[in-house]
Amino acid sequence: MTGAMTIQDDRMVRKFCQTYYKAFDSRRDKLIYLFQAMENEMATYPAFTFNGTHVVGANQIQGFLHLLGDTEHE
Secondary structure (H helix, E strand, O other): OOOOOEEEOHHHHHHHHHHHHOOOOOOHHHHHHHHHHHHHHHHOOOEEEEEEEEEOOOHHHHHHHHOOOOOOOO
């Protein structure tokens, strides 16, 4: 086991994000919770690989939000 969680396609990324994202009403709370959730996952899985190529970390939260269709800026 490599310690990395492999995400095969953007549908799985979307599902992962929505698990955490949809539980909150305000966008601010969603962002905070999603960021914390990703950090918690990274403590368990040091890296996420996307199609075995890209390392996805908590600092790339905007990319996850883009997959969710939430690209507005405050």
